Amino acid sequence: MAKQTASEKSYQSLVEAHDRKRPVLINCIKAFLVGGFICIVGQAVTVFFITFFSFTEQTAGNPSVATMIFFAMFLTGFGVYDRLGQFAGAGSAVPVTGFGNAVISAAIEHKTEGFVLGVGGNMFKLAGSVIIFGVFAAFLLATIKTLLIYFGVVN
Amino acid sequence: MWPFFFWAFVVGGSICVIGQLLMDVGKLTPAHTLSALVVSGAVLDAFGLYEPLIDFAGAGATIPITSFGNALMHGAMQEAEKHGIVGVLTGMFQVTSAGISAAIIFGFIGALLFKPKG
Numbered sequence: 001m002a003k004q005t006a007s008e009k010s011y012q013s014l015v016e017a018h019d020r021k022r023p024v025l026i027n028c029i030k031a032f033l034v035g036g037f038i039c040i041v042g043q044a045v046t047v048f049f050i051t052f053f054s055f056t057e058q059t060a061g062n063p064s065v066a067t068m069i070f071f072a073m074f075l076t077g078f079g080v081y082d083r084l085g086q087f088a089g090a091g092s093a094v095p096v097t098g099f100g101n102a103v104i105s106a107a108i109e110h111k112t113e114g115f116v117l118g119v120g121g122n123m124f125k126l127a128g129s130v131i132i133f134g135v136f137a138a139f140l141l142a143t144i145k146t147l148l149i150y151f152g153v154v155n
Numbered sequence: 156m157w158p159f160f161f162w163a164f165v166v167g168g169s170i171c172v173i174g175q176l177l178m179d180v181g182k183l184t185p186a187h188t189l190s191a192l193v194v195s196g197a198v199l200d201a202f203g204l205y206e207p208l209i210d211f212a213g214a215g216a217t218i219p220i221t222s223f224g225n226a227l228m229h230g231a232m233q234e235a236e237k238h239g240i241v242g243v244l245t246g247m248f249q250v251t252s253a254g255i256s257a258a259i260i261f262g263f264i265g266a267l268l269f270k271p272k273g
Binding site: 022024027028031032033034035036037038039040042043044045046047057058060061062063064065066067068069070072073076077078079089090091093094095096097098099100103104106107108109110111112115119123126127129130131133134135137138139141142143144145146147149150 | 159160163164165166167168169170171172174175176177178179180185186188189190192193194196197198200201206209210213214215217218219220222223224226227228231232235236239240242243244247250251252253254255256257258259261262263264265266268269270271272
């Protein structure tokens with residue numbers, strides 16, 4: 001905010017006066033409980049994969065993530081996840097089920113526009129930014145780290 | 156076994172609280188929040204800090220979206236160690252393919268099964 005005219009300032013104070021006060025503490029408790037619960041379910045799935053398939057603690061994360069997205073498909077389709085999201089905020093958005101929900105809800109929502117242009121074109125409308133920034137950040141960091149290892153700066 | 160569930164709950168919940176704080180106090184949109192968390196996951200793995208967190212908290216570290224950044228970084232580094240700089244490109248999605256494939260496949264099946272509301 002470099003320069004603000006008087007009218008901009010008065011508008012800003014008007015916005016702040018009418019801005020809904022967010023109950024930060026309660027929101028955080030809800031996010032903690034719901035997010036933690038989703039991770040407990042994820043842990044149960046992880047234990048299942050370690051016990052019944054040949055996965056280790058480190059590698060069981062991948063099939064668990066896929067299974068959680070599978071659960072997210074039904075929760076999204078029956079409209080449960082949207083209601084959960086209104087209650088839990090980040091608690092349902094941050095776990096990978098929230099990523100799944102973003103992809104699946106976009107796919108279902110645009111079904112009426114056809115499968116190629118609607119479902120195919122819009123599936124990653126919401127979740128795309130997560131993939132793009134994740135990939136680009138990982139690309140930069142991995143390149144730098146590889147070069148540093150190559151030149152013997154770190155090992 | 157049981158301590159694992161406890162720490163999964165605490166660590167997973169805490170990452171969600173960080174996300175909630177970014178949204179409420181930092182006034183970021185959910186998309187900005189999730190992108191920031193993914194990037195932090197990649198940064199944490201670059202310094203070798205995410206792997207110990209998974210050992211400690213299990214699903215508490217693998218289920219939040221930060222693990223996606225970690226997995227991208229991890230796959231890229233694994234291949235880069237074998238094939239040099241080209242490995243960064245070829246290995247990027249190696250570890251995280253399960254999440255992306257599942258999202259695409261179940262997204263499509265979801266669109267086949269369910270009708271849009273409203």
